[in-house]
Amino acid sequence: MADQLVGTQWRKSTRSGDNNGNCVEVATNLPGTVAVRDSKDQTGPTLTFPPAAWVTFVRAAKTLS
Template sequence: MISPDLSGAEFHTSTLSGPNNDCVEVATNLPGLVAVRDSKDPSGPALTFSPAAWNDFLRSIRTGEL
């Protein structure tokens, strides 16, 4: 599998994140791709999702379906 180019990713954390830097960062500015990484390891690996899969995941969390 070819790794997507994340060089232009603009990662951000939720405003609800705590001060201990123990959260995930999300980049939604890439065409057709959402990237997620560990805020403690910004140069480490990132998981990637289609925008539809990411929205389904978020909807599941918000509605308690997970």
Template structure:
């Protein structure tokens, strides 16, 4: 997966504020892949999702239950 993450532009939510580096970062600029990692361990492993699965997740977290 390291090859797939080459060129990833990682970002965190503007709403995360300053949590002493305790954030989730996402890279959405990769073709056919959305990657998620722990900002405390940027060299560690990352999770990967299809753009459709990521969109479904984001939409679900914004929907009031």
């Protein structure tokens, strides 16, 4: 899995604001993979999703906010 994350470019949402570091970072620059991690624990575990699953999740989250 670590090889899959080489070259990852992490970013935070522009909507995350100043939450004292309590947010997630996402990387969408990897072919066929979207990676997500806790911004407070950048060396900790990373979740990965197929891009279509990530798009579905984001759309659903937007309907709840």
